Amino acid sequence: MKFPLVLVLSLLATPALADWQQNLDAARGQTVYWNAWGGDARTNAFIAWVGEQTEALYDVGVAQVKLTDTAEAVTRVISEKAAGQDTGGSVDLIWINGPNFLAMKEQGLLHGPFVNDLPNARYLDLGPASPASVDFTVPVDGLESPWRQAKFVFTYNSTRVAKPPRSMAAFVEWAAANPGRFTHPDPSNFMGSTFLKQALIELAPDVSILQKPVTDAGFDAATAPLWDWYDALRPNLWRGGETYPENQSVQQQLLNDGEVDIAMSFDPASTAAAIADGLLPDSARVFVPESGSIGNISFVAIPYNAANAEGAEVVANFLLDPVTQAHMQNIEVLGSFSVLDPSRLDDAAKAAFADLPTAPALPTLAELGPTLLEPHASWMSRLTEEWARRYIK
Known part of the structure; x- marks a missing residue:
């Protein structure tokens, strides 16, 4: 226009x-x-x-x-x-x-x-x-x-997924019912770490602590529910959680190829653009957790x-x-x-x-829901380091 x-x-x-x-x-x-x-x-x-x-x-x-x-x-x-x-x-x-x-x-x-x-x-x-x-x-x-503005969103194949999980906690139940049909980029990549941060914001007992520089005690208390959640999620991930897509583009290709049913992006318009470019099926749609998703400007x-x-x-x-x-x-x-x-x-x-x-x-602006503030930058490196320590052998 x-x-x-x-x-x-x-x-x-x-x-x-x-x-x-x-x-x-x-x-x-x-x-x-x-x-x-x-x-x-x-x-x-x-x-x-x-x-x-x-x-x-x-x-x-x-x-x-x-x-x-x-x-x-x-x-x-x-x-x-x-x-x-x-x-x-x-x-x-x-x-x-x-x-x-x-x-x-x-x-x-x-x-x-x-x-x-x-x-x-x-x-x-x-x-x-x-x-x-x-x-x-x-x-x-x-x-x-x-x-x-950028905002974290999920993309799903609506012909295979009637009801996508509308909270990070619900991904555990969804993945158990659909084993191997979901994954996330490696957290060494920005998109993978954002997936973990999104879950951390929802699951942390005191979300306000995430707006402050990370401390050892604060990190342990805030992430304990996250690791419990991920331990339950991981066995039902694509390839048993033993390997992960390198980045968002690779995961989008998995969705296009029918290997997984859900992908993710930091651009709410990327799904519509990918459909127009022939990179995703016409049935691809966008959803965000009901409580909102991470966004930044x-x-x-x-x-x-x-x-x-x-x-x-x-x-x-x-x-x-x-x-x-x-x-x-x-x-x-x-x-x-x-x-x-x-x-x-x-x-x-x-x-x-x-x-x-x-x-x-x-999606419309209303459908994207509330914008959740990014955690302090110091949380990201601690989060990805601890994930790698726990899950990369």
Whole structure:
């Protein structure tokens, strides 16, 4: 779906804050070097579209610096600071999350706070417990701006599974009734560790402890029910739990080949996209646990020494426009769910989302349920290490 330029302009041209026009004037003619993971063609195409729009609207260009690892950009900023290059830096905008954000925040490498200065921030829920305000338990403090949402979901073959398990605890009973028809990626892979974290959040006696750095005593108490659950689940996994798919793509292939009935993803739109690409059967559908599932938000941050900080703010603001977010959520474009708070949208913005194309395997925002916060990053390494100690011989 392409949105007419005049429609975008009508939503963006009026500054929400008195000094926003000054920022627009300073940004004119700048090219923003957006350092972003370059491994997904649809994301790259969306970033190129963003650049076309900001160039036409504001004379602000976007040049994507395609990364294989976000740490590449972080290292570049650290090196520039060590060399005394406190202005004119080579990185203007970074797609960033988690440990990389924490590292830059702790070392004073970020521009801002700037998010509250963006006119389109009025569409965000920036409450202290909102996913838009917390990045892997680290308070954002206005130093990075959200732009796309990820959420953990399960994919199942609806011709074989009439009632998928709607809680992590229920997977034990389901797997016992359907031995060999479920597995998960190896927890050394992000998707496999997310599966364990999802179960940990549901089963931990005190979930609040997961938002704090892990301790030995806290880890033992929180994970005891998890290991009991996994001990009951493992014998009925695919190949008896003796081997695991390397990653999400391999497990998706197992689902497509009919070897398993359930797979998983961190992209709610990935199932519909895979069906369209012939990578999953038309009968594939999405479900999430009734209590919700882990979600996180992808952010953009501006380094402290960015050469084009004003232009980077313009791009960050454009990413938050409801029309931009609706374009991004379009399954034919990117399919990433919006970071905006639906209750803050006006009728025109709500209509932009309501008019998006649908697909049988594309869940609605309501169907995705509550978003559960990621545990503190220190829990992930302890969790995967302990899993390997217990189950890898």
